[in-house]
Amino acid sequence: MKSNLITRTGHDKLVAELQQLWHQERPEITQKVNWAASLGDRSENADYKYNKQILRKIDRRVRYLGKRLEELKIIDFSPEQTGKVYFGAWVEIENEQGELKTLRVVGVDEIYDHHPQHISIDSPMARALLGKQVNEEIEVVTPLGKKIWYINSIRYEMHENITP
Structure with a gap:
């Protein structure tokens, strides 16, 4: 099962992608589809078929992003996280x-x-890191066997609307 957590930066990127698809790419491709359709026989019209395929791809991504953005929970930095590895x-x-x-x-x-x-x-790797502090050792099981890592530093991104 996929987790529904996302950073503010990640959320902003998904929102920007949705806006780009809906307000710029989709109208542009829709215009091309309409132009290609006006040329007549669609069965042998490569421009129509190609752009229609792109439009379907855009629509799938728009639907996915719309649903997914509703499910996601933005996790911002909290002062309690200082010194330990968290989301x-x-x-x-x-x-x-x-x-x-x-x-x-x-x-x-x-x-x-x-x-x-x-x-x-x-x-x-993330599961092994969670809750750990600087100078702690973690063990990660990989396809090549167990690996030992040491935590040198931990930092978090701060956002304008969040005070550390």
Whole structure:
């Protein structure tokens, strides 16, 4: 089951995508479909078929975003989170070989843009990190076996309307 948590940044991106699709891309493609349809025989009209396919794809995404945005719960930073890893945290970790990674614990809806530093709250790494503090060691089970990581730093994004 997918979690319904999202950061404010992630929520804002989904809202912006919905607005872009609904107010810019959809009207543009609808205009192209109408133009192509006015040319006559639609059965052999590549422009009509192609743009109609794009319109269906846009409509599917608009419907999905509309429903999903209603289900999501925005999680903002709370002062109680200071010093520990919780949802929305940026965490720098290091393994025994000295490999450094900076990751952010986010909702599954924020993974779609394939941001290399975002990890889902539902991932094994995020589950191992939750509630931990700087200098703690975590163990993560991976397909290649158990990995040990050390937490070097934890930080959170602050928003204008949130006071730390």
